[in-house]
Amino acid sequence: MRFRLERQEAVSGIGVLVAPLLALAATLLVGAIMFVVLGLAPLPAFYIYFIEPLTDPWTIQELVVKACPLLLIAIGLSFCYRANRWNIGAEGQYVAGAVLGSWVAIATQGTEAGPWVLPAMLVFAAIGGALWGLIPAFLRVRFGASEILTSLMLVYVAQLGLDYLVRGPWRDPGGFNFPRSVSFDPVATVPLLFEDGRLHAGIVIAGVAVLVAAFVLGRTLVGFSIELGGSAPRAAAFAGFDEKRVTYGVFMVSGALAGLAGIIEVAGPIGNLQPAISPGYGFTAIIAAMLGRLNPFVIVPASLVLALTYIGGEAAQITLRMPFDVTRVFQGTMLISILAADVLVRYRLRRVEGAAHA
Amino acid sequence: MPEFTILGAVLASIVAAATPLLLAALGELVAERGGTLNLGVEGMMIVGAAVGYATAYGSGSLLLGTAAAVAAGVLLSLVFAGLAIWLAANQVASGLATTILGLGIAGLIGSPFVGTRLDAAPTLHIPGLTSLPVIGEMVFGQDAFVYASLVLLAAVGYGLARTRAGLVLRAVGESHAAAHALGHPVRRIRTLAVMFGGACAGLAGAHLSLAYTPFWASDMTAGRGWIALALVVFSAWKPLWLLAGAYLFGAVSILQLHVQGFGLGIPAQFLSALPYLATVIALVIISLLKRGQGAPASLGMPFIPDR
Numbered sequence: 001m002r003f004r005l006e007r008q009e010a011v012s013g014i015g016v017l018v019a020p021l022l023a024l025a026a027t028l029l030v031g032a033i034m035f036v037v038l039g040l041a042p043l044p045a046f047y048i049y050f051i052e053p054l055t056d057p058w059t060i061q062e063l064v065v066k067a068c069p070l071l072l073i074a075i076g077l078s079f080c081y082r083a084n085r086w087n088i089g090a091e092g093q094y095v096a097g098a099v100l101g102s103w104v105a106i107a108t109q110g111t112e113a114g115p116w117v118l119p120a121m122l123v124f125a126a127i128g129g130a131l132w133g134l135i136p137a138f139l140r141v142r143f144g145a146s147e148i149l150t151s152l153m154l155v156y157v158a159q160l161g162l163d164y165l166v167r168g169p170w171r172d173p174g175g176f177n178f179p180r181s182v183s184f185d186p187v188a189t190v191p192l193l194f195e196d197g198r199l200h201a202g203i204v205i206a207g208v209a210v211l212v213a214a215f216v217l218g219r220t221l222v223g224f225s226i227e228l229g230g231s232a233p234r235a236a237a238f239a240g241f242d243e244k245r246v247t248y249g250v251f252m253v254s255g256a257l258a259g260l261a262g263i264i265e266v267a268g269p270i271g272n273l274q275p276a277i278s279p280g281y282g283f284t285a286i287i288a289a290m291l292g293r294l295n296p297f298v299i300v301p302a303s304l305v306l307a308l309t310y311i312g313g314e315a316a317q318i319t320l321r322m323p324f325d326v327t328r329v330f331q332g333t334m335l336i337s338i339l340a341a342d343v344l345v346r347y348r349l350r351r352v353e354g355a356a357h358a
Numbered sequence: 359m360p361e362f363t364i365l366g367a368v369l370a371s372i373v374a375a376a377t378p379l380l381l382a383a384l385g386e387l388v389a390e391r392g393g394t395l396n397l398g399v400e401g402m403m404i405v406g407a408a409v410g411y412a413t414a415y416g417s418g419s420l421l422l423g424t425a426a427a428v429a430a431g432v433l434l435s436l437v438f439a440g441l442a443i444w445l446a447a448n449q450v451a452s453g454l455a456t457t458i459l460g461l462g463i464a465g466l467i468g469s470p471f472v473g474t475r476l477d478a479a480p481t482l483h484i485p486g487l488t489s490l491p492v493i494g495e496m497v498f499g500q501d502a503f504v505y506a507s508l509v510l511l512a513a514v515g516y517g518l519a520r521t522r523a524g525l526v527l528r529a530v531g532e533s534h535a536a537a538h539a540l541g542h543p544v545r546r547i548r549t550l551a552v553m554f555g556g557a558c559a560g561l562a563g564a565h566l567s568l569a570y571t572p573f574w575a576s577d578m579t580a581g582r583g584w585i586a587l588a589l590v591v592f593s594a595w596k597p598l599w600l601l602a603g604a605y606l607f608g609a610v611s612i613l614q615l616h617v618q619g620f621g622l623g624i625p626a627q628f629l630s631a632l633p634y635l636a637t638v639i640a641l642v643i644i645s646l647l648k649r650g651q652g653a654p655a656s657l658g659m660p661f662i663p664d665r
Contacts, residue, residue, distance in 0.1 A: 038466070086450050145641040148397065148450060149588045156581055156634040164627035286454060325465025325576070332401075332459025336437065339447040339455060347446075 019345040020291055020298075023337035024305070030333045040320060048319050049312035049326075059311060061198040065269055067300075067307035069094070069261035069278070071206045073285035074303055075213045076254030078294040082217065083250045084230035089136065089151030090258040091282025092158035093129040097259020098266045099162055100128025102273045105188035106170055106181055117187040121263055122205075129259015130252045132158060137251035141244045147251075155282070163275050170273060181273035190268035202264035209257060214296040226250060258282060279310065280328075287335045306331065368612065373504055374570060376608025378403070378562040378579075380507045382586035383593070383600050384514055385558025390590055391518060392551035393531035393656040397453025398438045400583025401460020402431040402556050406563025408464035411574045415471055420479050424564045431560020432553050434460050439549045446660035461577070471574040479503065479569035503565040510558070515597040527551060531654035534661040544661050559583065581634065588637045592644050594652035603640070610636045 031049075032042040053059040073090045080087040101121040108117050136151040167179045175182070193199040217223035225241040226249070237243065266277055288306045292299030313327030382399050389396050409430035414423025434456060442452040479501040518524040527547060530537045534544045562582070567574055585607060593599035614629040 034466075088454060139638070139642055139645075143642045144645040145638075146591065149584060149591070149641055150638050152584050153581070153588070153634040153637045157631045160627040160631040160634075164625050167627075168625060283458065287458070290451060323466055323469040325462045325469065328458060328462030328465060330462075332455055332457075332462050335451070335455035335458060336441060339441055339451055340445055343445040343447050 016293070016345065019341040020293070020302070020338065022344070023291070023334065023341040026337040026341065027330060027334045030337075031330055034326070034329060038322065038326075040322075045316070045320060045322075049316050050308060053308060053311045053315055058198070059315075063304060063307050063311050064203060065198050065200065066310050067303040068200075068203050068206050069265050069281045070285045070288045070306055071299060071303040072202075072209055072261035072264070073254075073258045073282060074288035074292060074299045075206075075209050075296055076257030077285055077289040078213070078217070078292070078296065078299060079226060079250040079253045081289060082230050082294050083226045083246050084233075085137075085140075085247055085250050086148045087133065087136065087151050087251060087254050088148055088286060089133075089153075089155045089282070090254060090285055091278060091280065092151070092155035093132045093255040093258035094262040094265075094278055094282050095155075095158040095162050096132035096262070097125035097129030097256075098262030098273065098277055099158075099165060101125030101259070101263030102170075102181065102184075102266055105184045105267065106273075108188065109182050109185055113185075113187060115187055117185070118190065118267065121188060121267060122260060125259040125263030126256040127259070129262065130256040133251040133255020133258070134248065137247050141247050147247075162273070162277070166273050166275055172272070179275050183272045184267055188267060189271065190264055198269070200264070200268045202268050205260065205264065209260075210296045210300060217296065222249075258285075284310075284331055287331055287338075290335060290338050306334075309334075368616065370500065372605060372608040372612045373500060374608075375612050376604040377500075377504050377507050378565045378570065378582055379586050379589060379607055380511065380600065380604035381503070381562035381565065382559045382583055383589040383604060384507070384510055384597065385555035385562075386586055387590045387593065387595060387597060387600060388514060388518070388527070388558075389548075389551045389555035390657055391531045391595060391654055392527045392548045393534055393654050393659065393661070394439075394442060394548050394552050395449045395453065395658045396435070396438055396442070396456070396552055396555055397450060397587065398434065398456025398460065399453075399555070399559050399586050400579055400581065401457035401464075402434045402559035403460075403563040403566070403583045403586075404464040404577070404579045405434050405460045405467075406431045406560030407567035407578055408468040408563075408574065410560070410564035411471060411476065411567040412467050414476060414568055415474060420568055423568055424561065427564035427568075428557045428560040431556040431558070431563065433556070434463075435552050435556025435559070436549075438556075439552045442660065443545050443548050443552065446662050449658050449660065457583070465576050468574045468576060472576070474573065476568065476572040478572040501565075501569045503561070503569055506561070507565075511597055511601055518597065528654070531656055534656045534659070538661070538663055544663070548661070559586075562586070585633065585637050588641055591653075592640050594644065595654065596652065607633060607636065 028046070031046070035042040035045040053063060073094065077087060077090060101124045104117060104121045104124050132154060135154060136147040139145040139150050140147040166181055170181045172178070172180055172182045190200045190202050193201060193203070217226065225236065226246055228236040228239065229241060229243060229246045233243065261281065262277065266273055270277060284306050288299055288302045291305065292302035309327050309330045313324050316322040316326060317324050382403055386396060386399050406427035410423040410427030413426035414420050417423070437459065438452055438456040441447045441455070442449045518528065526537070526542055529540070530542060530544050530547045538544050563579065566578060571578065589600060589603045589607065592603045611633045614632045617624065618626050618629050
């Protein structure tokens with residue numbers, strides 16, 4: 001008895017919705033096995049990991065705060081992945097944006113600079129992220145170098161550059177030799193939405209990004225040319241869409257959004273520039289984009305789910321003394337499950353008699 | 359002759375630094391010649407490093423640790439193969455998923471061992487030869503991993519070019535439809551090639567945690583798996599060029615360490631970034647020179663038999 005994959009011509013609407021849920025179920029199953037292997041009772045561990053954070057208003061706010069950078073980056077990545085351009089270096093673009101944006105904050109530190117500082121930081125961060133993202137785009141268009149590898153290599157370069165700045169020229173002279181910049185002035189800080197809470201204005205920016213991205217991708221010619229360039233490059237060429245412009249465009253958008261995520265995080269929850277400004281948001285956002293099926297609206301709940309793995313991981317670290325790597329295992333399993341579930345939706349598993357060879 | 363001694367030591371350390379790159383790249387080269395792009399190298403490598411270290415620490419046997427590392431690399435490669443070959447999922451995404459999962463699993467396995475140390479795998483001394491000036495230490499004073507990498511290189515080079523199995527593998531990588539029509543089990547062959555890649559990545563990880571830096575640190579592979587992927591492109595999918603590429607990168611990473619040691623006033627982070635920048639530059643140069651020549655024609659394309 002053998003099984004064979006058969007492509008289904010029409011993908012059912014239900015299947016598209018079921019696949020991510022199927023993937024989440026598979027992830028929880030693997031998670032349960034992992035907890036047992038680690039010597040923990042699965043149900044209480046799941047409770048601490050996934051339910052308890054949702055019972056407390058403070059951690060729910062924290063969840064939204066953690067989802068904010070994931071959402072921004074994943075929205076940008078959905079442009080790249082729809083166009084079949086594999087930008088896996090969003091983490092580097094996030095750092096580059098944070099650095100260039102922070103430069104404005106540090107340069108105006110202690111001066112009489114007005115309320116224009118924060119908008120300027122956001123603009124510079126978007127430019128920084130976009131420029132960092134345009135490097136692999138340029139290398140691909142001009143030389144044919146694989147954007148997968150170059151974008152990833154630039155992550156390490158950006159992180160080392162940040163490390164140099166906060167340990168060297170940008171180190172706070174009054175900071176007891178800790179590798180961090182000065183704390184940003186109030187005009188250089190992302191304001192909180194409510195007086196006593198964690199939600200900040202960056203979440204509004206992320207929300208706007210979702211709406212704009214959904215409009216551009218779903219309702220404009222630009223969005224169509226991105227989609228077509230990814231799924232049928234030859235047809236796109238015949239239609240007169242410029243492949244190079246698409247490459248530059250999607251890398252610029254995803255770099256800019258990752259850069260924005262970087263400065264919002266640094267000028268918001270963190271408050272100054274440090275060597276470690278991201279627990280891997282740039283990589284986790286790849287999973288958020290996939291789980292969200294590259295659709296800006298679906299990426300919103302997907303980002304919240306992935307933010308929950310961060311929050312739950314922190315909680316489990318404290319109460320269960322579980323290493324934080326449990327979160328990475330969850331995230332990796334989730335991506336694998338999504339990819340597998342996607343296939344099972346698009347193809348039908350059919351039993352075949354006889355011996356068709358593999 | 360102290361200069362000779364220093365030069366000899368530097369050359370020897372270049373070979374040592376290049377070995378994990380060579381091992382991992384060799385395995386990936388075989389997988390890619392069969393038509394599968396496995397971006398999970400970094401993940402398989404770090405799982406190999408963690409499992410190898412944990413096993414060697416627990417059992418006291420470096421050999422057992424190495425075997426466990428290889429087995430762990432193969433196991434993780436099967437996750438990738440299941441997704442990318444048998445379910446025909448996107449290879450780039452499948453590889454990324456494998457790397458993310460591998461980093462997590464390795465962290466879990468390694469976390470009890472943070473701060474411990476092992477005795478490094480011994481270097482094999484050959485009386486008379488190891489004490490030769492300059493090249494003695496480089497050629498004859500290495501650990502078993504280095505020799506294993508060179509034997510594997512020769513075996514892969516010979517196997518791909520001169521054996522029937524190598525011919526079939528290349529056929530599968532160049533045109534899976536034609537190979538399928540000839541009756542070759544395309545997906546099984548690809549799975550075997552990916553498993554070989556996993557074994558090599560696991561071995562590369564074992565070299566890192568058992569010989570090169572005999573302790574466990576999370577993220578200790580530091581992107582070497584990705585550099586190995588770039589090396590395969592750099593080699594234009596030819597094993598001998600892999601040797602040149604790996605040793606060149608070994609040289610870059612060792613020389614930047616020595617320059618840091620001299621304290622020329624260049625910030626350490628700039629020097630640490632050199633191997634990554636060199637990878638980008640190498641990719642650009644090779645793309646300029648070859649324009650994708652040498653890449654297996656079916657690379658990255660999933661195979662779905664229609665009958």
